[in-house]
Amino acid sequence: MALLLAGFGVALAAVAGGALAPRRSRVLWANALTALAGVLVGGEAITALVTGTTPHAHTGALLPLSGASLRLDALGASLEVTVALVVTSAALFSIGYAHGASTSRPAVALQAAFALGLLLVPAAGDAVTFLAAWEAMAATSLALLLVEHDRASARSAAVWYGAMTQAGAAAITLGLLILVAAAHTTSFVGMAAADVRGPAAVVAFVATVAGFASKAGAVPLHVWLPRAHPEASTPVSAMMSGAMTALGLYGIARVDLGIVTAIGRWWWVGVLVVAAASALYGALHAATATDLKRLLAYSTIDAMGLGLIGLAAAGELRAGGAPRAAATLVVGVLILLGAHGAYKTLLFLAAGLVERTTGTRNLDLLGGLAGTMPRTASLVTLAVASAVGVPLAAGFVGEWLEIEGLVAGLARRDPGGVAATLLGLVALALASGLTAVAMVKLLGIGFLGRPRSEGARGAREPRGIVTVALALPALATLALGILPGPALAVAERAVSDLGGTGVRGLRGSIGGIAVGASASALRPLALLAGVVGAGLVLRAVARVGVRSVRRTVAWACGRRELSARMQYTATSFAEPVQRVFADVLRPDVDVTLTHEDESRDIERVLAYQSSVADAVESGLYRPLVRGADALGRRARALANGSVHRYLAYGLLALLAVLVVLR
Amino acid sequence: MTGVAGAVIDLAAVAVLVVGIAGLWRRDLRALVGLLRIQGVALALVAAATAATQHDVGLGVTAVLVVAVKAGVVPTLLGRVARSDPGARESAPLINVPSSLVLAAALVGLAVIVGAPLHALEPGRAAALAPLGLATVLAGYLLLVTRRRALSQVVGLLVIDNGVALMTFLLTAGVPLIVELGGSLDVLLVVVVLRALLGTMRSRLGNVALDELRELHD
Structure with missing residues (x-):
């Protein structure tokens, strides 16, 4: 347990280092400490796995009502090893790589906080600690997308990611609350022993699977992922992809395989x-x-x-x-x-x-x-x-x-x-x-x-x-x-x-x-x-x-010199696949033919362009967003700017509540 | 509960409600502030009488605090705003005075019906009066909704707060001193902020009738 707590302490120090250290040493401090935290936490996880022990700790402070509780069983520890590996590599990488906007005070501190959130999730021993760690992870990763907020694509990615991750977190919270209410305990061990059944189990199952699956990028809840990963800075996208999505599956294993065992x-x-x-x-x-x-x-x-x-x-x-x-x-x-x-x-x-x-x-x-x-x-x-x-x-x-x-x-x-x-x-x-x-x-x-x-x-x-x-x-x-x-x-x-x-x-x-x-x-x-x-x-x-040994260019069909234009491009390499699965991918292919001036029969340039948009996004989410937008516009009639009207809404709501709850 | 203290609680609690409803009747802004002061005194009386019957020192301190804040500082601050614009009246409320009074009567009825179960929380004479607090809240809300002047709305807000305070005194014999202290400071802060805001609005826009501010929305 000592290593684990030390690891989290060091990770907190990394956040502080990112927030407080002067510009020149900020990146080094925060990331070196994060890497050390990764090593410590990973070490504890490996020790726990090898010795077969389950380190755990509980404190009544930190979180209200239930307190915070850490528990690293074999399932959590196996994930923790993965997360620690990813976090350590990404932090070491940042030391030599970070530049520009990603060396700013908030960016460095947030990256360290994101790492801390990632390390905390598999070690959480009860639902409340888990949700707090999950939210820390989700919120910091969202903020990290906005580090380069002067790019429109980054802002749009953050909106998508923000909507998806918050909806997912809400679903997970709902599911876990239902389970906690049915099991009368917040600890994962107690919840697993409670054997929740009936409609509560079904609702909790669907809600948590949807929430966790959206984090793991399951279709059709994946739309944030191809936008967010390219927009985040490199170490952050590595952590998002290598560790955060894996924690989505960890959640499904922990909650849905481990607790909602009675599901059909x-x-x-x-x-x-x-x-x-x-x-x-x-x-x-x-x-x-x-x-x-x-x-x-x-x-x-x-x-x-x-x-x-x-x-x-x-x-x-x-x-x-x-x-x-x-x-x-x-x-x-x-x-x-x-x-x-x-x-x-x-x-x-x-x-x-x-x-x-x-x-x-x-x-x-x-x-x-x-x-x-x-x-x-x-x-x-x-x-x-x-x-x-x-x-x-x-x-x-x-x-x-x-x-x-x-x-x-x-x-x-x-x-x-x-x-x-x-x-x-x-x-x-x-x-x-x-x-x-x-x-x-x-x-x-x-x-x-x-x-x-x-x-x-x-x-x-x-x-x-x-x-x-x-x-x-x-x-x-x-x-x-x-x-x-x-x-x-x-x-x-x-x-x-x-x-x-x-x-x-x-x-x-x-x-x-x-x-x-x-x-x-x-x-x-x-x-x-x-x-x-x-x-x-x-x-x-x-x-x-x-x-005798004769050296020559391989795969050159006998020619000595090959030019770059003779080789496959990424587009042409994937073209057969794209053609076979055209119905699913719906590629947007554009062929432009330019002719020589003298004759229409001689082609000069043949330009081929193909782009594949996300069919789920255009087919499912665009109409959804349009619908929500239209609803919002119509709802504006309710709010015409008159203070009295808003106050009257309040009074009517109060009266309605009084009458209903009488 | 001794007879005198009980009678004082009865009378003062009713006075809080009556003054709250009178706020719907008076249109002169300075009179409104005066009503608020009376309501503060009545509220403090409730607290003091409860403190006397229960020998609760904390509640006694609370009563002093209520007098100081709700009958002293707050009405004085608002009075200055009202005096800076003498003769200001609530000229055209959204709902006229007779209709407001009828509505207020209906709200009092509703409060009595809805508040009846409150008595079950704590059997006793004081708890039976709790619907008066609820009725005061609703009357304050009505004042808030139907009046155009910013100052009348602040008064409405304070009447609501007084109603809530009345309920806490009657039902639980007062919340702990520290909570009451916090609540009073909150109200004081709100009034100070609103007063500053009203001053700025008047200096920039002249007469302050909230309906004329609709262009600011979005």
Whole structure:
């Protein structure tokens, strides 16, 4: 507990440092302290996981009525490790990266406060502390969007985000209040033991799932995400994507899997459908996006959708009498969230570096960065491998466990349940494929090939602490990917925090992990040894067999010189996907043909433009906003500016209340 | 409860309401301020008599405080505003005086009906008078809604406050001193601010009738 409290104390000191320290040392103080807080809190979480203890503390002060209560059980601790990793990396990155508006007093202090809020959420032990931490996290992240408030796009993103996050927080508050009222306690442990049933449970379930899912960017509540992530400063978008969205899923696991256990399985099937839709929608948009950060934002929606598929299927399986498969899924989702936190942080931070050095985020104008930024490029390659699910990277472990859980869920004698599980499996498969397209595009178009613009040509490898900040999540990705056994063993305990039965059959060791009686197993160490061995053999064979070495440009079709215009662009790479899914994406394609002056038959310039707007936003939210606007205009007649009229409203309301409550 | 103190409470409580309704009848602004002063004294009497019957020193201090603020400082401050514009009258209230009085009678009836359960909270003679406080609140509200002059509206606001205070005295034999202190300071602050505001409005806009300020909206 001491480490945890020290961590929060240091995080508070970081906020104070950001608010009080002089301009020159402000960024260093606040972020160094935030990073230290991340290390302390992460250390406590890892200790708790390894030793199997549950540090907890309660104070009657700080929050009214119920007091504040901290409790770091295995579920919270596994999330806390992820959050601490993301926060530490982002803070270290800020030290070397922050400039301009993001070094202002409010920006630095708010970023530290945002980190504190993120670290607090998984450690909250009761509903009131949780809501306070949640609101701190939501409010500071909203304010951080407005750091560059002179940009209209930032203001608009903040309005969207503000509306969504506040509506979400209201829904979560409502749901938790209902549960607290039914359970007669605010502590999560007590609420889980109370076994709330009936209509109250249903309302609480729907409200909390909607609120948490909007934070995790589930369709159709995702519209804030692709706007907010590109507008926030790079470390903030990394924290938002890597940690904050993951906390949305944490909320669903904690409250809906852990407390509302008596809910009918078909509610979970509904969540599963939403999750499948958002995974596919996010993956599709990521595959067609050309803005680097927008691509990453949609890929966050995709990854969170995959996680939500896992949680929803786990809920359905548990209610449907397959607790082992459910447990495997929960563990898989926890690992997936950790992997996502690591690789998405790395990618966002790298995107910030690329934007800083090339002056653009447009993939169509990038390329060839592997030559000029080799270190960053190799780290990004690792992150992309994790995102796509290449073995030996962390993302693969999570996806593998999730697929194992879903496949185990197919072995039931219940057609409805099997169909639902199958839906999750198919969505997972399709979304993974589309994710691969998006990530290959990011790496291939952005970092390989030839530079497509002057900015990309002049890119420089960044030096100093930013590279360390990128290496940290990369190390975590590799560690989790090569040695998943220990992580699995500790994440498994989180399942019992959710009131599930133990997994028994899910075994993790140094050598690998195994699931079920069928002994389906993953042995990354053996794979690594095999890969290294095969590489050495190939190298030896190549040395023996080849007499002379001729170096030439690969994939050049025999030509010596290739120009940048001969290669795929991000737009053309995604064009087939965009064409196949045109009905969902509704792209806006514009082809302009310019002719030579002499003859109409000779074409001079063929300009192709395509942009993909968010169909949910234009189809669902625009009419909603228009309707609310019209209602507001009409309501103006009620308020004509006369003081007497307003006072009369007050009197009438008072009289009505008196009569009704008589 | 001794007979004399009980009678004083009865009379003073009724006086608070009657003075509040009289506010609807008088149109002269200076007379309105005078009524407010009388209401403050009546309110203090209620508090003092309650303090005497219950031997409550805190409530006695509260009574002194009420006299000082509600019968002293506040009416004096408002009186200065009224004197700076001699002969100012509530020339055209939104609802004319006879109708206002009829409405006030209806509101008193409503308060008695609605307030009847209040008696159940604390059986006793004083609690039975609590609907008078409610009626005073409603009369003050009516004053606030129907009068055009800014000063009359301030008076309406204070009548509402007095009504609330009357209810607290009658029902709970007074809130703790510190709360009453806070409440009184709040009212004082409101009056000071409003007085400054009224002064500025008069110097900029001349005559202060709130209906003429409608162009400021949006």
